[in-house]
Amino acid sequence: MIEISRHISFGQYVDNGSRLTRLDPRAKILCFALAVAAFTYISQFAALALCLFFCLFLQWLSRLPLRYVLQGMRMFISFLVILYAFQVLFYTSSTQATSVIWHWGVLTISWEGLIHSTQVDLRVIFLYYLTSLLMLTTSLVDLADGAEALLRPLRRLGLPVHELVMVFVIALKFVPLLITEVERLSIAQATRGVRFGRGNPWQRIRALSGIIVPLFMSGLQRVEMLSTAMEARCYRAGYRGWRRSKLHALQWTGADSLALACCLLLCGLLVALNFVSPF
Amino acid sequence: MLFEVKDVYYTRMRGTPFAVEALKGCSLTIPEGKITAIVGPTQAGKSTLLLTLLGLFQPSRGSVLFRGQDIHQAPFDLEALRLRVGIVFQSPEAQLFEETVGKDVSFGPRRKKLAPAQSRHLVQESLEAVGLPYEEFRTRYIASLSGGQKRRVAIAGVLALEPEAILFDEPTAGLDPQGRQELLALLQRLKTERRLTIVLTSSSLADVAMLADQVIVLHEGRVVLSGSPRTVLAHAEELLALDITLPEITQIALGLRSLWPALRCDVLTLDELEEELVRFLPHAASQETQLSSP
Amino acid sequence: MIEVNNVTFRYSGEAEEGIAPALEEVTLRIDEGETIALIGHNGSGKSTLARLLAAIVLPQRGSVIVDGLRTDAGGESLWQIRQSVGLVFQNPDDQLVTNTVIDEIAFGPENLGLPRFEIEERVEEMLDLLDLRPYARHAVSDLSQGQKQRLAVAGVLAMRPRYLILDEPTTMIPGHTAEQLLETVRRLARERGISVLHITHHMYELADFDRVIVMNRGRVLLDGTPASVLRHREELERAGLGLPLITQLGQRLRARGWSQLPEVILTLDDLKAALCSLK
Numbered sequence: 001m002i003e004i005s006r007h008i009s010f011g012q013y014v015d016n017g018s019r020l021t022r023l024d025p026r027a028k029i030l031c032f033a034l035a036v037a038a039f040t041y042i043s044q045f046a047a048l049a050l051c052l053f054f055c056l057f058l059q060w061l062s063r064l065p066l067r068y069v070l071q072g073m074r075m076f077i078s079f080l081v082i083l084y085a086f087q088v089l090f091y092t093s094s095t096q097a098t099s100v101i102w103h104w105g106v107l108t109i110s111w112e113g114l115i116h117s118t119q120v121d122l123r124v125i126f127l128y129y130l131t132s133l134l135m136l137t138t139s140l141v142d143l144a145d146g147a148e149a150l151l152r153p154l155r156r157l158g159l160p161v162h163e164l165v166m167v168f169v170i171a172l173k174f175v176p177l178l179i180t181e182v183e184r185l186s187i188a189q190a191t192r193g194v195r196f197g198r199g200n201p202w203q204r205i206r207a208l209s210g211i212i213v214p215l216f217m218s219g220l221q222r223v224e225m226l227s228t229a230m231e232a233r234c235y236r237a238g239y240r241g242w243r244r245s246k247l248h249a250l251q252w253t254g255a256d257s258l259a260l261a262c263c264l265l266l267c268g269l270l271v272a273l274n275f276v277s278p279f
Numbered sequence: 280m281l282f283e284v285k286d287v288y289y290t291r292m293r294g295t296p297f298a299v300e301a302l303k304g305c306s307l308t309i310p311e312g313k314i315t316a317i318v319g320p321t322q323a324g325k326s327t328l329l330l331t332l333l334g335l336f337q338p339s340r341g342s343v344l345f346r347g348q349d350i351h352q353a354p355f356d357l358e359a360l361r362l363r364v365g366i367v368f369q370s371p372e373a374q375l376f377e378e379t380v381g382k383d384v385s386f387g388p389r390r391k392k393l394a395p396a397q398s399r400h401l402v403q404e405s406l407e408a409v410g411l412p413y414e415e416f417r418t419r420y421i422a423s424l425s426g427g428q429k430r431r432v433a434i435a436g437v438l439a440l441e442p443e444a445i446l447f448d449e450p451t452a453g454l455d456p457q458g459r460q461e462l463l464a465l466l467q468r469l470k471t472e473r474r475l476t477i478v479l480t481s482s483s484l485a486d487v488a489m490l491a492d493q494v495i496v497l498h499e500g501r502v503v504l505s506g507s508p509r510t511v512l513a514h515a516e517e518l519l520a521l522d523i524t525l526p527e528i529t530q531i532a533l534g535l536r537s538l539w540p541a542l543r544c545d546v547l548t549l550d551e552l553e554e555e556l557v558r559f560l561p562h563a564a565s566q567e568t569q570l571s572s573p
Numbered sequence: 574m575i576e577v578n579n580v581t582f583r584y585s586g587e588a589e590e591g592i593a594p595a596l597e598e599v600t601l602r603i604d605e606g607e608t609i610a611l612i613g614h615n616g617s618g619k620s621t622l623a624r625l626l627a628a629i630v631l632p633q634r635g636s637v638i639v640d641g642l643r644t645d646a647g648g649e650s651l652w653q654i655r656q657s658v659g660l661v662f663q664n665p666d667d668q669l670v671t672n673t674v675i676d677e678i679a680f681g682p683e684n685l686g687l688p689r690f691e692i693e694e695r696v697e698e699m700l701d702l703l704d705l706r707p708y709a710r711h712a713v714s715d716l717s718q719g720q721k722q723r724l725a726v727a728g729v730l731a732m733r734p735r736y737l738i739l740d741e742p743t744t745m746i747p748g749h750t751a752e753q754l755l756e757t758v759r760r761l762a763r764e765r766g767i768s769v770l771h772i773t774h775h776m777y778e779l780a781d782f783d784r785v786i787v788m789n790r791g792r793v794l795l796d797g798t799p800a801s802v803l804r805h806r807e808e809l810e811r812a813g814l815g816l817p818l819i820t821q822l823g824q825r826l827r828a829r830g831w832s833q834l835p836e837v838i839l840t841l842d843d844l845k846a847a848l849c850s851l852k
Contacts, residue, residue, distance in 0.1 A: 015712075065294075191365065226668075233670075
């Protein structure tokens with residue numbers, strides 16, 4: 001409970017100059033979107049195995065310590081394990097033929113249930129991995145700039161793309177701040193006799209609510225201060241005719257085209273493999 | 280000795296790309312019933328040291344002893360330690376979570392399942408100890424208090440746990456000069472009236488020179504100087520090099536050394552500096568007449 | 574030139590509770606290139622004045638006029654005023670908007686819609702001016718409090734304001750770092766003709782400013798050169814402000830017979846020079 005930030009890598013950016021950090025954010029976002037679509041579509045083990053290889057390849061490219069990335073996923077995976085148990089036990093097939101292994105009341109473990117749940121959860125793990133890798137290798141500003149550039153056509157439809165992206169960036173800026181705040185508050189409460197992770201569920205929720213209230217209050221105050229500070233520096237959200245300029249020019253290079261081509265190829269391969277593979 | 284820290288090492292964010300060695304072979308002792316100030320620039324490891332004393336961080340090497348017992352060895356009861364040694368964090372006003380002053384201060388006693396009357400008595404005593412009259416403040420909303428008052432409420436909340444010692448992390452940070460003086464006076468009162476052991480951290484000697492019985496100077500996770508405020512201030516030039524703010528008086532004394540290299544710079548008050556200077560100044564005409572006619 | 578004409582300001586809801594206004598009938602003039610220290614007790618109205626000058630709040634009675642533009646005129650002139658009056662907040666965490674040092678400096682110029690080369694030029698300039706070059710690629714959250722405060726100043730100066738208002742910038746940072754920050758700011762004022770209004774509650778910081786304004790209970794109590802203000806010992810004490818120790822030391826020595834010492838000694842150098850002449 002004490003060093004929470006050690007166990008959550010979500011929203012952190014590690015600037016280690018690897019090939020992945022150097023890619024254009026637009027390329028990364030496009031590749032990410034493609035991979036997410038493909039990963040969601042597939043349902044066969046052979047295709048999932050290819051996903052694993054792809055993830056390992058990305059991991060190698062990122063030059064991040066594997067332990068660090070996995071540590072960040074620990075909380076998520078433990079949550080997934082519980083979900084997995086439920087999925088298996090309450091699995092109902094659309095087709096009738098199920099080979100039951102164990103049965104008690106409404107609870108059933110069947111081969112189909114095991115296979116199906118494993119496939120679903122592996123997919124979810126891969127997706128979570130892709131998301132955290134994108135965050136670990138792309139700074140928030142790059143991410144926002146990339147997203148804004150890709151969403152620009154939507155401005156024609158009257159969507160305030162820039163403002164939406166700005167809100168997103170500020171929201172993400174608060175993630176590490178929030179984590180440190182939770183850390184501070186939980187230490188403070190631990191020293192005044194609060195026991196986290198003990199007692200019945202009601203007591204646990206009570207213990208947590210003591211953190212959430214001040215967290216919310218300080219968060220609200222900060223947002224207010226920050227918006228004043230932004231206006232003081234001429235940030236004129238919502239004013240008609242106001243145009244911001246940009247310091248960073250996004251640079252699309254050969255490496256970005258290559259990454260996108262590889263990603264397209266992989267997706268094609270995944271879909272094909274999923275189609276022909278017997279399992 | 281209340282605490283003994285022996286050759287402690289600790290790495291923050293261990294196992295991540297953000298790992299920092301916060302303590303690197305830190306050894307010190309904290310005597311009972313005294314005020315100990317841990318002084319050092321930012322990132323010197325002061326806060327980490329406080330959390331290590333309470334066993335909230337476990338050192339990767341070395342040991343922490345509380346009254347001679349290693350706090351990380353069975354049968355030592357860490358939770359009991361945390362009830363006997365309170366801690367007030369930096370800007371504690373941000374950590375109040377109940378609606379009213381009374382509820383927040385009684386949080387600890389309620390946790391300890393004390394009888395209502397006893398708990399009430401404790402809350403009253405604690406609030407009055409920090410200078411907030413019980414009847415007036417008991418039902419006040421936390422949100423309606425000033426920053427300095429909130430800080431006092433946070434301290435009262437720790438006092439209500441009846442600790443033997445309190446650790447304060449940067450207690451004067453962000454306060455104006457008057458708020459600073461009031462807080463330092465409060466710490467002094469807690470020591471003399473309640474016989475509490477007090478440990479506080481600061482990046483400035485200005486706050487603690489008049490208050491502390493013992494000063495420990497921390498730099499990059501190690502102790503570089505320790506002793507009475509006077510002993511430490513005698514090394515004023517080294518302290519400046521470490522980015523530690525000196526008391527105004529010491530700064531003046533240090534500046535005047537370019538005129539009189541023998542001038543002492545371990546002076547604490549304006550009176551002392553005045554007397555010290557008078558030794559060096561040539562006698563003034565009017566003063567000689569005063570001296571010759573007693 | 575900024576003119577504050579007979580301004581009264583009250584925070585909403587305070588009138589009903591019978592609380593005195595934060596500012597009462599304040600009249601002031603700030604000329605180009607002046608460096609001013611504004612000192613007062615908590616609740617004396619110093620921060621409110623800063624907010625009025627930066628057009629973050631508007632006066633209920635009287636007017637604030639920045640280079641001929643009224644802050645309550647609305648429309649385009651509001652943004653012109655906000656560009657020419659830069660405000661640095663007490664706590665840099667309330668002010669820093671983006672995630673990296675370079676982006677933070679660029680934020681203001683981007684809002685002004687400046688062309689890219691110009692933004693780049695200003696970022697480079699600020700990195701050198703405030704000694705932030707070694708941290709250019711760092712995340713804002715990794716900076717120390719003193720570095721954050723310098724960054725906040727850089728972010729404001731990058732908008733090329735004509736008036737720089739520092740709202741107690743030295744409260745949150747150690748004394749030594751604070752001194753360096755003030756020295757930098759004063760140098761800027763000299764070199765570029767920017768007016769500086771430094772809000773503080775440390776008497777020892779007054780000496781190096783052209784002019785000192787003392788506020789008490791929402792009104793201007795004293796206004797003049799540091800030496801002339803420090804002559805009003807009793808008024809200062811009534812406002813809860815004691816003389817700087819160095820001035821007190823000089824006066825004590827005078828009282829003990831060294832009557833050739835000047836009545837008000839402001840800096841260590843003054844004291845040294847005065848004592849040398851005794852030798």
